[in-house]
Structures are given as structure tokens and as C-alpha cells.
Amino acid sequence: MIKSLLLKISGSLKFFIIILCIYIIFAIFNTEIFIKSLYAFWNLFIEIIPVLILIYLLIFLSNLVLNSKKIIEVIKNASGILGYIISIIFGILSSGPIYMWYPLLSDLKEKGVKNSFIVIFLYNRAVKLPLIPMMIYYFGINYVIILTGFMIVFSVINGIVVEKFLTQKK
Amino acid sequence: MIHLQIQKAADQTYNSIKRSILPLLSVLLAIALFMSAIPKNFYNKIFTGNGFLDPLTGALFGSVAAGNPVNSYVIGGELLNQGIGLAAVTAFILSWVTVGVIQLPAEILMLGKKFALLRNLFSFISAIIIAILVAFILSFI
Numbered sequence: 001m002i003k004s005l006l007l008k009i010s011g012s013l014k015f016f017i018i019i020l021c022i023y024i025i026f027a028i029f030n031t032e033i034f035i036k037s038l039y040a041f042w043n044l045f046i047e048i049i050p051v052l053i054l055i056y057l058l059i060f061l062s063n064l065v066l067n068s069k070k071i072i073e074v075i076k077n078a079s080g081i082l083g084y085i086i087s088i089i090f091g092i093l094s095s096g097p098i099y100m101w102y103p104l105l106s107d108l109k110e111k112g113v114k115n116s117f118i119v120i121f122l123y124n125r126a127v128k129l130p131l132i133p134m135m136i137y138y139f140g141i142n143y144v145i146i147l148t149g150f151m152i153v154f155s156v157i158n159g160i161v162v163e164k165f166l167t168q169k170k
Numbered sequence: 171m172i173h174l175q176i177q178k179a180a181d182q183t184y185n186s187i188k189r190s191i192l193p194l195l196s197v198l199l200a201i202a203l204f205m206s207a208i209p210k211n212f213y214n215k216i217f218t219g220n221g222f223l224d225p226l227t228g229a230l231f232g233s234v235a236a237g238n239p240v241n242s243y244v245i246g247g248e249l250l251n252q253g254i255g256l257a258a259v260t261a262f263i264l265s266w267v268t269v270g271v272i273q274l275p276a277e278i279l280m281l282g283k284k285f286a287l288l289r290n291l292f293s294f295i296s297a298i299i300i301a302i303l304v305a306f307i308l309s310f311i
Contacts, residue, residue, distance in 0.1 A: 041202035063179035102280035103190035126267035138247035
């Protein structure tokens with residue numbers, strides 16, 4: 001009975017229930033962390049609402065534009081170097097937490113965009129332009145330049161390697 | 171024709187929202203819990219000064235940490251001031267922003283298990299390699 005019920009529950013609901021159970025445990029045994037966590041959750045939630053709206057707007061626009069088969073074909077068949085450059089630029093320019101982008105990337109993946117481009121995009125999201133002055137303040141300009149350069153190069157290497165592994169296993 | 175296209179795009183967007191809202195809420199709850207349960211000075215205690223182990227430790231803790239990258243810079247800056255190696259701090263900062271253990275369940279649900287596991291694994295390995303390379307190059311400047 002319980003097993004069949006568990007099988008019917010989607011993965012995302014299971015994940016949500018597990019998190020709720022952990023919260024209940026903290027509510028019983030450590031009220032301070034429970035209240036702090038709820039407060040932190042609320043702050044995070046308020047913080048991401050504008051970004052969420054922007055992301056869903058982008059999803060809507062991509063649904064509108066990418067429905068054209070021709071454009072999907074262009075992205076699908078984007079030549080190596082051009083595809084890499086586009087993914088790097090979009091990754092660096094994107095903002096908001098990484099998980100905010102999963103729905104849009106999931107849609108693009110279903111439309112046939114290469115895994116390597118998604119990996120490169122996600123890796124380059126770590127290059128945060130608005131935070132660079134702060135990084136320079138803490139670690140110096142040489143550090144930031146060298147680190148950023150390596151991050152961009154390794155994003156492409158990761159993209160290629162993940163793509164190879166995924167296509168090999170299919 | 172245009173009206174139909176807009177309607178179709180709106181329906182697809184609604185489905186995306188429906189599919190993603192629960193994982194997003196779960197990730198936010200998990201991050202909030204993590205931020206509250208792990209005190210910031212905890213990170214000062216986990217590095218031993220070992221040149222090989224510290225970058226690995228840094229990458230491990232950065233991978234499971236969550237929150238605004240600004241926090242990783244602040245913690246990283248404090249760790250450097252306390253004499254912890256640049257490679258360890260760099261691996262910590264890099265894996266904080268490139269590896270996401272807490273959001274891994276959501277990434278698996280949205281982008282696929284193999285994709286998410288491989289991406290995070292290679293991001294973890296890259297964090298260690300880049301950290302060692304950056305520290306090595308900066309030692310000559």
C-alpha cells in the first residue's frame with residue numbers, strides 16, 4: 001500500500017516531503033534553527049521573485065521564438081566555436097541563482113540544444129560581473145583575471161567532456 | 171496565427187512553471203536550512219594546512235555550501251587572513267559557485283540524472299585543478 005503510494009508520488013514531491021520532514025524534526029528538537037531557517041527562506045523567496053518573473057518571461061519568449069523550427073535548427077546545429085562563444089557570453093551575463101535557470105535550460109534541452117552548451121552556460125554563470133569589484137577587493141586584480149580566464153577555458157573543456165560521456169552512454 | 175502562437179507559448183510556459191515551482195521551493199527551503207544550521211566560523215576549523223588535502227577539503231565544503239557567492243568571498247577572504255592556502259580558498263570559492271550538492275535533486279529532476287551528476291563531478295574536479303593552477307601561477311607574480 002505505502003510502496004504503491006510512494007511509486008505514484010513524483011520525484012519533486014518526494015524531495016519536497018523530505019525537506020518538510022527535516023523542517024519538522026528541527027521544529028521539534030531545535031526551534032531556534034527552525035525559526036532562523038524559515039526567516040532565511042522568506043528572505044530568499046522575496047529576493048528571487050523579480051528574478052523568477054524575468055526567468056519565466058524569458059521562457060515565454062523562448063517558447064514564442066524557438067517554436068520556429070528553423071531557429072531551433074540553427075541552435076541545434078550551432079557550429080562548435082560559435083556555440084561555445086554564445087554559451088559563454090549568455091552564462092556570464094545571466095543573473096540569479098543557478099536553480100532558477102533549470103526550467104529554461106530543461107526546455108532548451110528538450111528542443112535539442114546540445115548538452116555541452118548547457119554545461120558551458122551553467123559553468124560561466126559562476127563568473128559574476130557585478131561581484132568582480134568585491135572579488136578584486138578581497139583577492140587582487142591578478143587573481144581575478146587569472147581565475148576568470150581559467151574558468152572560461154575549463155567551462156569549454158567540461159562541456160566537451162560531459163557531452164562525450166553522455167553520447168557514449170546512449 | 172500570431173494569437174495562436176502566443177497562446178501556445180503561454181501554455182508551454184504555464185507547464186514549465188507547474189513543473190518547476192515545487193523543486194524551486196524545496197531548494198530554497200534546503201538552502202535556508204543549511205545557511206541557518208552551519209555557522210560561518212565553522213569553515214575556519216576544517217583546513218589543516220596540508221597543501222594537497224586543503225584544496226580537496228575546500229572543494230568538498232564549497233560543494234555542499236549554498237547561498238550568495240558574496241558569502242564565499244567574505245569567508246574566503248577571512249580564511250586567507252588566517253593563513254589558509256590560496257589553493258584551498260580558491261577551490262572553496264569555485265566549487266561554491268559551480269557545484270551544487272543541495273540543488274542536485276532539482277537539477278536531476280529538470281535536466282536529467284546523468285547530465286546533473288556528470289556536470290557536478292567535472293565541476294568539482296575542475297575546481298581543484300583550477301585552484302592549484304591559479305595558486306601556482308600567482309606564486310610567480
